[in-house]
Amino acid sequence: MAVDTPIPKTKNAAGATATPTPRTVVRPSSVTLKIIMAVSGIVLVLFLFVHMVGNLKIFLGATDFNHYAHWLRSLGTPLLPETWYLWIQRAGLTIALIAHVYAAAVLTRRARAARPVKYAHRPKIQSSYSARTMRWGGVIVLLFAIYHILDLTTGHLNPNGDREHPYTNVVQDFAPDRWYVTLFYTLAIVAVGLHLAHGIFSAARTLGQQTMKGQRRAKHIAIALSLVLVVGYLSVPFAVLTGLVD
Amino acid sequence: MDIKVRVWRQSGPGDRGRMVTYDVKDVSPDASFLEMIDVLNERLILDGDDPIAFDHDCREGICGMCSMVINGVAHGPEKATTTCQLHMRHFSDGDVIDVEPWRAKAFPVIKDLVVDRSAFDKIIQAGGYISAPTGTAPDAHATPVPKKDADAAFEAATCIACGACVAACPNGSSMLFTAAKITHLGLMPQGQPERDSRVIDMLQAQDDAGFGGCTNMGECAEVCPKGIPLSLIGRLNSDYRKAVTKG
Ligand code: HEM
Numbered sequence: 001m002a003v004d005t006p007i008p009k010t011k012n013a014a015g016a017t018a019t020p021t022p023r024t025v026v027r028p029s030s031v032t033l034k035i036i037m038a039v040s041g042i043v044l045v046l047f048l049f050v051h052m053v054g055n056l057k058i059f060l061g062a063t064d065f066n067h068y069a070h071w072l073r074s075l076g077t078p079l080l081p082e083t084w085y086l087w088i089q090r091a092g093l094t095i096a097l098i099a100h101v102y103a104a105a106v107l108t109r110r111a112r113a114a115r116p117v118k119y120a121h122r123p124k125i126q127s128s129y130s131a132r133t134m135r136w137g138g139v140i141v142l143l144f145a146i147y148h149i150l151d152l153t154t155g156h157l158n159p160n161g162d163r164e165h166p167y168t169n170v171v172q173d174f175a176p177d178r179w180y181v182t183l184f185y186t187l188a189i190v191a192v193g194l195h196l197a198h199g200i201f202s203a204a205r206t207l208g209q210q211t212m213k214g215q216r217r218a219k220h221i222a223i224a225l226s227l228v229l230v231v232g233y234l235s236v237p238f239a240v241l242t243g244l245v246d
Numbered sequence: 247m248d249i250k251v252r253v254w255r256q257s258g259p260g261d262r263g264r265m266v267t268y269d270v271k272d273v274s275p276d277a278s279f280l281e282m283i284d285v286l287n288e289r290l291i292l293d294g295d296d297p298i299a300f301d302h303d304c305r306e307g308i309c310g311m312c313s314m315v316i317n318g319v320a321h322g323p324e325k326a327t328t329t330c331q332l333h334m335r336h337f338s339d340g341d342v343i344d345v346e347p348w349r350a351k352a353f354p355v356i357k358d359l360v361v362d363r364s365a366f367d368k369i370i371q372a373g374g375y376i377s378a379p380t381g382t383a384p385d386a387h388a389t390p391v392p393k394k395d396a397d398a399a400f401e402a403a404t405c406i407a408c409g410a411c412v413a414a415c416p417n418g419s420s421m422l423f424t425a426a427k428i429t430h431l432g433l434m435p436q437g438q439p440e441r442d443s444r445v446i447d448m449l450q451a452q453d454d455a456g457f458g459g460c461t462n463m464g465e466c467a468e469v470c471p472k473g474i475p476l477s478l479i480g481r482l483n484s485d486y487r488k489a490v491t492k493g
Pocket residue numbers: 034035037038039040041042044045048100101104131134135137138139141142192195196198199200202203204206207460461462463
């Protein structure tokens with residue numbers, strides 16, 4: 001983080017050293033906050049891909065899916081005791097999420113303060129819906145993540161809620177008469193997709209993507225990856241809803 | 247043509263300010279936007295009213311003074327055009343046109359449409375220079391510069407520091423401005439000695455002045471009268487990360 005960064009030294013032609021001026025106000029710079037957001041965001045995106053592949057195992061049937069879910073708990077054994085790896089990963093993801101939301105909150109506060117008087121004629125924003133909804137979209141994704149953990153991880157909000165039978169939990173969760181669960185899940189996944197359609201491009205830019213050609217490519221890749229995630233995640237509830245998985 | 251303008255009137259920094267509507271009759275389509283306001287101001291003076299204060303200097307699109315948000319767009323509806331180069335033929339008879347100052351905490355309103363942009367000077371003072379030995383000018387070809395770099399540096403150097411990027415940015419960020427300076431100086435061999443300290447100091451000055459952070463929305467590049475590419479912000483980010491991690 002920039003706060004405790006040693007001051008870089010650069011020799012110039014005359015042998016003199018150019019050092020950054022000592023700071024008066026010590027707080028993370030806006031780019032430091034963006035880097036925190038980009039790195040933590042990428043960690044979360046990588047998790048989303050792995051998690052999606054695991055979910056898709058539902059199409060191989062109850063035995064395969066349950067086996068996968070149980071395997072997760074024994075991951076890392078015998079090096080680590082049972083479920084340790086899982087808890088390490090959970091801790092890592094929580095730290096990433098907290099860092100991400102913290103940086104987002106600080107930057108949001110600074111952005112609000114940067115324009116105390118609003119325009120009377122509200123400017124038309126040309127950028128994408130996705131880019132305009134990063135903040136509120138992120139909040140929706142966060143709320144969904146909490147609900148989702150209480151539903152399918154701990155089972156508190158699940159109609160079955162049996163940790164030994166995740167397949168049944170999923171099938172009963174998205175049963176046709178619980179259409180409102182599927183609807184909420186769909187909206188949340190679309191919110192994730194929208195967040196990442198801009199977020200993945202934005203992360204690339206924050207980490208140094210700097211040509212116009214690369215910008216077009218990064219935007220396309222961001223949209224493609226987001227679509228893969230949305231389709232992958234939505235295929236499960238819709239397969240249950242249509243009876244493809246039961 | 248006859249139009250109405252709704253202009254931000256604020257007698258001084260302490261005044262709350264308000265939008266005031268004026269009728270402007272017989273506007274020539276060949277008049278520039280500033281000339282239209284000149285005509286309105288002449289009438290206001292004759293009527294004993296306070297003329298509308300606005301910044302302008304060159305009136306040929308190179309000084310960057312003519313800061314106005316027209317119908318919500320910095321420098322008005324024409325792409326890559328400063329307010330002084332915008333002509334009334336781009337509007338129609340009967341239009342109601344809203345004119346406001348740049349809105350940013352770092353650009354406080356002095357009067358009406360005039361804002362104090364010295365926050366940009368602070369950013370430049372923090373690192374927008376190179377250290378060059380004094381004496382006679384070196385031969386132009388003494389330090390070779392690859393053509394590609396020279397062109398890219400020149401493109402970035404066309405920034406006139408008008409502040410439209412800040413005015414348009416939903417985060418009130420001056421990242422495009424600062425990125426243009428970082429790119430312009432950092433691409434040249436003469437800019438290398440301060441390359442690391444420059445990006446750290448200029449970003450610090452930008453944050454300290456109260457500008458917001460960038461979220462890569464791209465509103466800035468849309469309104470930039472000089473067409474500074476949005477991608478330069480990636481260069482600033484990358485230079486910053488390298489400067490900070492180099493230690
Ligand atoms: C699954 C959870 C999430 C993932 C995978 C994710 C991913 C990302 C990524 C990759 C970025 C781009 C970083 C950058 O701009 O350099 C980003 C930006 C952002 N995220 Fe998230 N995020 C998640 C959750 C959240 C939450 C819960 C919030 C807010 C409460 C949030 C708010 C933001 C904001 C404000 C930005 C900056 C927008 C921008 O740069 O335009 N995100 N996110």
